[in-house]
Amino acid sequence: MTFKALVVEKDASGATHAAVKSLELADLPAGEVLVAVEYSTVNYKDGLCMTSGGGMVRAYPHVPGIDFAGVVEASQDPRYRPGDKVVLTGWRVGETHWGGYGQKARVKADWLVPLPAGLTTRMAMAVGTAGLTAMLAVMALESHGLTPGQGPVLVTGAAGGVGSVAVSILAQLGYQVAAVTGRPETESYLRALGASDIVPRDQINEVVKRPLEAEAWAGCIDAVGGAMLARVLGQLKYGGSVAAIGLAGGAALPASVIPFLLRGVNLLGIDSVLQPYAKRQAAWARIATDLPLDKLESMVTMATLDDLPRLGAAILAGQVQGRCVIDLN
Numbered sequence: 219m220t221f222k223a224l225v226v227e228k229d230a231s232g233a234t235h236a237a238v239k240s241l242e243l244a245d246l247p248a249g250e251v252l253v254a255v256e257y258s259t260v261n262y263k264d265g266l267c268m269t270s271g272g273g274m275v276r277a278y279p280h281v282p283g284i285d286f287a288g289v290v291e292a293s294q295d296p297r298y299r300p301g302d303k304v305v306l307t308g309w310r311v312g313e314t315h316w317g318g319y320g321q322k323a324r325v326k327a328d329w330l331v332p333l334p335a336g337l338t339t340r341m342a343m344a345v346g347t348a349g350l351t352a353m354l355a356v357m358a359l360e361s362h363g364l365t366p367g368q369g370p371v372l373v374t375g376a377a378g379g380v381g382s383v384a385v386s387i388l389a390q391l392g393y394q395v396a397a398v399t400g401r402p403e404t405e406s407y408l409r410a411l412g413a414s415d416i417v418p419r420d421q422i423n424e425v426v427k428r429p430l431e432a433e434a435w436a437g438c439i440d441a442v443g444g445a446m447l448a449r450v451l452g453q454l455k456y457g458g459s460v461a462a463i464g465l466a467g468g469a470a471l472p473a474s475v476i477p478f479l480l481r482g483v484n485l486l487g488i489d490s491v492l493q494p495y496a497k498r499q500a501a502w503a504r505i506a507t508d509l510p511l512d513k514l515e516s517m518v519t520m521a522t523l524d525d526l527p528r529l530g531a532a533i534l535a536g537q538v539q540g541r542c543v544i545d546l547n
């Protein structure tokens with residue numbers, strides 16, 4: 219039996235090439251659970267894994283796709299049975315293990331989460347790794363004392379995947395959301411998701427000049443990193459926190475420690491890849507209740523396996539708005 223997958227190969231010169239190919243079940247890596255993948259998505263990491271590999275892909279040929287949702291076809295693990303609907307994010311799937319850009323995937327049972335009640339496989343991938351990460355960031359800010367009414371919460375990289383979901387969840391929970399974007403044309407989209415203020419990227423993307431500025435933000439979900447994150451640290455209100463989830467603007471952090479010492483601000487690291495099972499389940503359960511489905515739908519662009527190379531290049535260039543869902547049916 220054959221199935222379709224996006225396969226990345228490396229030639230003798232070291233260049234990678236991605237193309238849709240037919241594979242057989244015997245081609246799949248080892249694992250306890252065989253899943254018929256229904257939907258996957260496009261994340262920033264997927265853009266890297268489809269092109270340079272970003273230092274994450276170790277062996278070729280490779281099937282990328284860091285997340286997927288589908289139906290169990292066969293399982294050697296008692297936790298899963300044929301017909302069960304499942305979601306996978308993280309665990310280096312799509313990086314060191316073949317991922318969701320194939321109609322079949324074989325993975326470890328430990329990596330799966332049962333599809334949360336109230337979500338379809340398509341909705342789960344509209345959320346995807348990006349949405350799960352946004353929810354983990356909201357939960358981290360809450361556990362450090364953030365509540366609505368303390369002032370605006372900033373979301374950077376707002377029109378991207380993580381940012382769009384973060385804006386929607388925060389607005390739904392009653393927070394005043396300020397959205398940083400470098401794309402002025404996304405203003406009406408961001409306002410429809412629930413942002414009440416739009417902050418132009420240029421206004422906040424400069425290297426820190428003064429370690430402390432006026433206290434502006436009760437909290438922040440930051441997808442950008444770099445100079446923008448450093449700047450935000452000096453603009454947080456006393457005791458406020460930034461959940462750092464991404465590096466779309468750079469991995470360096472040209473910051474001062476003064477905001478930590480004089481304003482007691484917190485820098486919270488968010489990793490979605492190795493989150494323990496209980497935390498994953500809790501985050502998915504919160505997504506099912508706290509992410510308005512009409513807003514989720516407004517973020518989604520549908521695409522197919524054939525569209526992936528183009529979408530991978532677009533997300534690396536910061537040109538994707540919201541969430542791309544890949545239909546593998």
Ligand code: NDP
Pocket residue numbers: 260261262263347348351374375376377378379380381398399400401404419423441442446462463464465466467468488489490491533534535536537538540
């Ligand atoms: P997207 O490309 O969808 O979103 C990133 C957004 O950042 C862009 O849409 C753009 O938003 C903004 N941006 C892009 N380039 C720059 C730049 N040079 N300077 C400032 N802003 C920029 O990616 P995702 O939302 O999927 O991922 C965002 C980040 O989060 C990535 O770095 C990704 O690797 C990371 N990530 C981390 C996870 C974790 O576990 N910690 C999990 C998932 C993602 P706009 O146009 O609105 O300004």
